[in-house]
Amino acid sequence: MQNKSVRILIFLCIVVIGCYATIAQVILVREFLNIFYGNELCLGIVFGAWFSGIAIGAFAGLKVERISRYAIIVFGISLLAMCIVLPVQIISIRCIRGILNVGVGEYISFLPLLFTSFGLILPFSFIIGFIFPFSSKVIQGATSDIASDIGSVFIIESIGSLIGGIVFSFFLVTRLHPFKVLILLNASLSFLLFFLFICSDDSENKRTKKVLKFISLAFTLSMIIVWFSPVPDKIETLSAKIRWKTLNPNIELVKSVDSKYQHIDIGRHSGQYSIYLNGQYAASFPNEYEYAQVAHLVMTQHPSPKHVLLLGCGLGGLISEMLLYPIETLDYVELDQKLLPAVEEHLSASDKRALSDRRITIFNQDGRYYIKNTSKKNYYDIVLISIPDPSTAFLNRFYTVDFFKEVRDILKHDGVFATSVSSAVTYIGKEVGSYTGSLYCTLHNTFKDVLVTPGQTNFYFACNSDGIITLDIKTLTERYMSKKISSDYFTEYIFYTLLQPEQVKFIEAQLSKRKDLILNTDVKPVTYFLNLTLWTALTGSNMHELFLRLNKTGLKSFLIPVIVALIGRIIYIVLKRSKGADFYNTRHLRINCLIVLATTGFTCIAIEILLMYAFQNIYGYIYEKMGIIVAIFMVGLALGGYIANSIIQKGGILCLKDKIPFCINNRSSISNKESKILLYNSDTKWISILMIIEGIIIFYALIIPFIVHVLSFYSVMAEVGLIILIGIAGILTGLEFPLVNKIFMQSCNNITISSGLTDSADHIGAFSGAILTGVIFLPLLGISGTCLILTVINISSLILITFSALSLKKPN
Incomplete structure (x- = not known):
């Protein structure tokens, strides 16, 4: 039976354990999202590894407790070990792509990802599980029923988790990097342990408790000293650079920003800047020649566009070229309010002018949320989605029939919807065909007329009125010339290279003959799954055939x-x-x-x-x-x-x-x-x-x-x-x-x-x-x-x- 002071201190330690566990879990998820290009598959893997560690730790804890006479000592030692493990795990995660020798732009293969996740996450969660039986033991007698004692640990730890989640989400995430957060947690926990060993009964194992008191105090003081030193910032910077080198070894890291929505990296190579969101390539600038082709191909799909909506990145020349047309408004929706300030000093003069154009309105909110809630129904002539492929659940939501119906509601009766996915120029294999074909099928479910351009990137144009969208070079040239546009990066002759007639017929024939294409919906993200099978095929994973068999059965x-x-x-x-x-x-x-x-x-x-x-x-x-x-x-x-x-x-x-x-x-x-x-x-x-x-x-x-x-x-x-x-x-x-x-x-x-x-x-x-x-x-x-x-x-x-x-x- 512990005295009241000891029991209160133990309860406080359990609260901190819950707080620490939740913050650790969120930090680990965010770190894995960065090295796995934001793919939410890592959520299941991270949570799975986390819970397996707790399960193994709890089982090991009950075995050790049965042979250990000093539950409170093991409890304290375990907590001190927990303080050391997590920083090592974070650094290891940032280095894992280099350790596995994963190539630039490649996904980590499924099985190596699974096994390394367990190896990197399990040590910390093992300690969380290991502590639980000892926590129950040291508070035994706190209630009138032994089962309630166990429930009390469960409740107190959950309260700590609540505190950790709230404090991290509303305060720590935008103010402190992970290593600063961990120092704060470590200092709090070791400080509580110091008083716990002082107040506990000294008649049992007095020498060990004396040593643990000294270690706890020394650890607390060292954390306070480190907090005010440049060490945490240097570790953060160095480990972030190591992670960057494993993702993009030939590109200089210019800036790294952690926003509440994502991790933003700005890289530079040969005078060109690239934006990476959660490790995934998003856009490059200046890149006027490429984005000029996109801008004019999209804008000429409508005979006379006046109101345009752009979701996703518009930097690098896309917006500036779109503004060459006599449009009245261009609504630019960008989720992260920290993105534009992060790249502003590196933008070209034309991009800066474009962003300050009176016709542009910038909305910092989620694109899909904007479309669902905007009052501008039947308003837009063109809606352009400029985002990466649906390789994640987050991105897939912009490629579903539910989203396309929401877009249809804000388009005029002759409005044009434009989007794109990666493909192949001359060969549409089984995986690529299913992947791109799913988008083709899903668009056809919502829009009357759908056209697809050939090339390494397939552009999809959709409309509910006849005679609006076209891939006819003569018609597009006439629309372009009629606007009397003068562009340094585009001429009407580029239409001939983009829309070669034989390639246009090829891609249309390949997609229209497929009878096994499935609708992509919010509740059943088929395109996300097909991207998963494509990933497993490209990485040579043995899981590829398994996924296909499971899909059939x-x-x-x-x-x-x-x-x-x-x-x-x-x-x-x-x-x-x-x-x-x-x-x-x-x-x-x-x-x-x-x-x-x-x-x-x-x-x-x-x-x-x-x-x-x-x-x-x-x-x-x-x-x-x-x-x-x-x-x-x-x-x-x-x-x-x-x-x-x-x-x-x-x-x-x-x-x-x-x-x-x-x-x-x-x-x-x-x-x-x-x-x-x-x-x-x-x-x-x-x-x-x-x-x-x-x-x-x-x-x-x-x-x-x-x-x-x-x-x-x-x-x-x-x-x-x-x-x-x-x-x-x-x-x-x-x-x-x-x-x-x-x-x-x-x-x-x-x-x-x-x-x-x-x-x-x-x-x-x-x-x-x-x-x-x-x-x-x-x-x-x-x-x-x-x-x-x-x-x-x-x-x-x-x-x-x-x-x-x-x-x-x-x-x-």
Whole structure:
């Protein structure tokens, strides 16, 4: 039993652990987005590696605690180790492309990415999991029930996560680089540990505690000194340059800016500047000759454009060439308000003049959000999307049928929509054909007339009126000449090089003959998946054929294994019991409860990732909101844990069947037979509550697609709505965790074993859910298909726990 001061300090340490864990998770995600070109596939991989580390750590912690007499000492040493691990991990992530010898512009192959992610993330998350059983042990006795003690750790850590998410998102992210943030956290944690070792009982292992007091104090002072020194800034600069060299070794890094939306790098080579967003190439300037071709090819698609909307980068000569036409307005939508100031001093004179032109209006908001909410309906003559290929979920949202319908609403009846993707000049293979063809098919679903240009980049023009868009060189030349435009970088003769008739016919024939093309939608991002298969093919990954096979087989590839596993588990239990088992098989009950907890962890992290994707579809800035989203999920965990703890401490609600109160905390004064009766009554009641929660999770997974669809029409309400949905997912997980611990504690009075096994099971489920949802389910099946799988998984869990309840035999 610890004294009050020690217990308060332990609680504060647990709060800091939760805070540290959330900030670390967000920092690691942001770092991986930079080296993986902003591709959200790394979200599933990072979360998967994170949760696997916690699961392994929790299991290792319960094993170590059983042989360790000094829980508080191991607790303190683990926290000091945690302070050292994360800075090393960040530097390693920034160097990983160089270590793997990945070429410039190449994606890291899938399997190397998976294994290196685990190697780079697991050490820190292992410590988080390892600490949990010791945290439960050192606060034992804080409540009237051992299961509630475990729940208290769960709640306190979740509160710390909430604080970490809020502080990082609203304050730290735009003011301090990662190494400064870590110094602040390390100083706070080591300061608390110093006082913890002072206040703890010195009669036990006095010498070790004295050493730890000295280390904690020295570490705190060193962090304070380092904070005021140039060391953190130098480490940040050096490691950022190392990362840059692995991405672009032949380009000089001019400027690096971390905004709330993304990481911005400005590089320079041979007098030309390049913009990289989250490591991915976005634009170059000055690049007048290339952008002049784009500008005039797009602007001549309309006979007389007056109002133009540009989404994406317009620097390098694109805007200045578009302004040569007698247009009245050009609305330029650029998400990041830090981008233009970052490049302003390096812009050419023509770009600076263009940006100050009275006809231009700059909007700093997400392009899709702007289109959905603008009052300018049926207003624009031309809408041009100037963004990279749909290689990420963020970019894919500009290539879906849902987005195209939103664009159609702001175009005039004869308005023109223009977009582009990378392709091949003379050969359209299976992967490239499916990839570009999906866009062709999706545009045809929304617009009456669709044309595609040949070349290394395919430009797509779409319109709902006849005779507007054309690839006829004579017509385009007449439109260009009629405007009496004088450009230093373009003449009418360039149309002949861009639109060679035989190549125009070739690309049209290749795309129109494909019968297997699929619509790309918000809820099923096909183009994103096809880009994934193209990536695996180009990197030579063995996963390429697997992705294609899974795409062909569809849902049954995932549902059949779930059903087979359920049937196999039930048959196994029946066979074991037929050989002679007691009326009450605690081992099978406990294992089934762990399975239920694992499936809940699986489902809730999958729903969190799904809702992140849905949030991004509407708002587009998941990078900024990551800390808030994680924090809200942790708030749900804390609230759910608090509710479950309250039920446990009050003896629970009455059993829905037997209507008898539960009282089993003191069994020493009752007979063995009475003990069995009370144990039976207790377990049937807690299992009944667990079954109710599983039913709620099933219903929740079923309605998620419908709610997301409804919210997508109301952008203002969607942000609040989606965040609430994420919080509900956390509540459902938080409800089950203490409850399963309570069922465990009925037959196992060891708080370390119970907390370690349940924490491990929860995070094994979360690990599996993160990997499968982020990498396979969402790109392959979309939101609806993924939710169907989650529903079947939880129905299986409900059947399993119902089978456990029915298998219990009431003693005479």
